[in-house]
Amino acid sequence: MSLALPFQTAKQLAAAVRKKKIGCLELLDLYLKRVEAYNPELNAIIATDIEGARKRAKAADRAVKAGKKLGPLHGVPMTIKESFDVAGLPTTWGDPAFKDTVATQNSLVTQRMMDAGVTLFGKTNVPLNLADWQSYNEVYGSTNNPWDLGRTPGGSSGGSGAALAAGLTGIEAGSDIGASIRNPAHYCGVWGHKPSWGVVSPKGHALAGAVAYGDIGVVGPLARGAEDLEIALTAMAGPDAIDGRGWTLTLPRSKKTKLRDFKVAVLLTDPNAEVDDSVQEQISKLASFLAKNKVKVSDKARPEIDTVELNDVYIRLLRAATSGRMSDAVYEQAVKDAASLPADDMSYFAQMQRGNALSHRAWLGLNEKRHRMRLAWDAFFQDYDLMLCPVAVTAAFPHDQAGLRHKRTIVVNNKQVPVVDQIFWAGYSGVTWMPSTAAPIGQSKEGLPIGVQIIGRQYGDYECIQFAKLLEKEYRGFVPPPAYS
Structure with a gap:
């Protein structure tokens, strides 16, 4: 069954524009009306440039009418995580000390997405310094999950996940050093891809005055479909101008066309971060489905890593x-x-x-x-294509903004455990710079989204996304939250 227009993928939206089924300005206004109606209770989109977006949409309509060559995302309305520079909009990372800091130029990801044709119209909320799996701060307030307003949408790209799931935007970009793309994708029921470290330049993803690129952290796309991840990653990827003098990026494309072409290992839990039975159950169901469809599945294979x-x-x-x-x-x-x-x-x-x-x-x-550990993972990937494991230990948890993060707890299998324990699942692939895609695979008994983390070998980004594309087609597609559909 086809989804209503606001919930369609960016690829579908761009196709509708190219086929002149809808105009770029008309599409933008459709999303702006939804933002006006639904964003007050979600607080996902926290800064906008409506006048500039309308000008860009009108120019995009003229390009269609003139028969010009169009980018792959031409006319698709987009918002972006607040931590990326967008000329004319604030970049605060939720810190009141930077509340008056306005970017004078676009980050590289912002510009490359605009070059691909998006109509960028706003920015989405983050936690203070991007350091939480909740998205609240003193500058913009708190963002709520569209599946349950009393719960977190995740973090630190929480506004991104909430806006996508609620149909307030066409595509998003976030950053990830501690599951900050994967976690909101899991909590909100959308797709997110954490690229291999260094694949996408983070230039312009920084507070004012900072220019050095950091360890582990990456920037990448979130979307309502896996194919959008592929399109957006292709648009974003590659070195900045300085590094580009010496090297170009050639990520290998996946040659696999069917699920049964893959060999996968499955990890349900780990003593470092016990996973709730509700999450394990959904991943086990997926593993059974894969095995029945002639995918080689192992619940024992692991890299030789402590x-x-x-x-x-x-x-x-x-x-x-x-x-x-x-x-x-x-x-x-x-x-x-x-x-x-x-x-x-x-x-x-x-x-x-x-x-x-x-x-x-x-x-x-x-x-x-x-x-x-990188060598151990590489040896593991000689025999297996992917590792499937949890994104987080539970589905989205209730808001808890009291005290210091490391002192907060969540309920896992009827026990109170430190919320920070689940950082293990961020680092399982992150510390060794490998790619991983978060894809929705089911729901908890409370009706909350649950995702799976698809980990691939370093620079095997398109392999992860290809598997997610096949899962989306054959196992589970995007499901809008009922209150917004």
Whole structure:
């Protein structure tokens, strides 16, 4: 059954524009009416440039009428995560100290998506410093999940996931260092792709004054269909102008055309981050479906990696990568904490503070461990194409904005556990720079979306997305949240 126009994929919207079934301005206005009607309760889109968007849409209509060559996303209305620079709009990362900071030029991803034809009209909400699986801050307030307004849409690209799921935008772009693309995709029932590290330049995805590219973190697309991920990744990918003098990107395209062409391993849970039975059940159902459809499925195959060590390496490298944003006072406290905590304290807080205070010599040692894990993953991918595993330990959880994040808990299998435990599933692929695609595969008993994480070999981005495309076609497509459809 075909979906209503606001819920169609970006590819379908662009096709409607090319075939002159709808005009670019008409399509933009359709989404703007939905934003006016639904965004007040969602608070997903937090900054707009309506006048500029209408001018771009009119120019796009003239290009269609003139028979000009059109980009693959010509006329598709788009919003983008607040952390990307968009000329004329604020870039605050939810920090009141930057509330008056207005970008003077576009980030590279913004520009490349506009070059592909999108009509960009606004920005979507984030948590403070992009550091939560909820999306709230003192600048813009809190974003709600369109499946249940009392729950988080995820983070840090939470506004992106909510806007897509509710049919307020045609396509989105986010960033991911701790599941910030994958987590909102999972919580909101959309698709998201975390590219291999370095595939998409993050130029212009930074607070004012910062220009260096960080470790682990990547930028990539979110969408209402897997094919849109492929189109958007192709538009975004490649080096910036400086690196482009020396190299060009050639990601291998998948040669597989059927699900049974794939060999997959399945991991349902891990002692580092126990996964709720509701999530395990949906992934098990998927594995059974794949096996019945002649896909080689193993629930035993694993890379030869100690996952406790992986989690330790990831958390410390992650926190080292983001420590440059810390004030001197916060950094000095991290140094004190790291020195005073018992060596056998492996809690998230202890590992976080050790990472925040990491010496360069210690970083080099962790990086050596990381590269040994890369080799172990590469050996694993000699026998298997993909690893299927959870994105997070539960479906979207209720809003909880009290106190410090590492002290909050969520319910997993009727037990209260630290919410930060689930960061393991972000690092399982992230620390070793591999790609992973989040795709919706079912719902919890409460009717909340549940997704699967599709991990591939480094630079196997299109292989992950191809598998997601086939799943979308043969297993589960996009389902709009009832209150917005």
